[in-house]
Amino acid sequence: MSDRLDELGHNTRVVLVTFTDEGNLSQYQQTHDLPFPVLVDANRDTYRAFGLGRGTIARIWGRKAARRYLDIFKEQGLTGLRRPTEDTLQLGGDFVVDPRGTLVYGFWGEGPDDRPAVGDLIAAVVNCSG
DSSP states (O other), X not given: OGGGGGGGOTTOOOOEEEOSXXXXXXXXXXXXXOSSOEEEOTTOHHHHXXXXXXXXXXXXXXXXXXXXXXXXXXXXXXXXOOOOOSOXXXXXXXXXXXXXXXXXXXXXXXXXXXXXXXXXXXXXHHHHHO
16 A cells, blocks of 8 residues: 555545554654554554454465465574564554545454455545545
8 A cells, every 4th residue: 555645635644543463663664664654553452443353263374374484484494483462463454534534434444454445445544524
């Protein structure tokens, strides 16, 4: 999505909310080269406010995850694999909130690979700001 941020207009603010430990935040931002602010919600109050629950072990650690870890192992060996340090069952989402604070678009993910189309997010932003 970062390559399409210019489509959002100058009055749009993109913010990533995560529950990662603040000690991991700097590394996370560097690794992903994020051009917008990242806020830490360690207690997950925002997650609860937006109705983001937890996924099932089968959905989160299913065939796709196993395939991804196998690919990492093939590419990097054991050094590429790390034990998760966070709650891997916490589900995420993508939301657009208008300037009045009204939720105008919501996408509640059902797993780690469940994301909305970038075009849908951009359309929601454009619709609420125009």
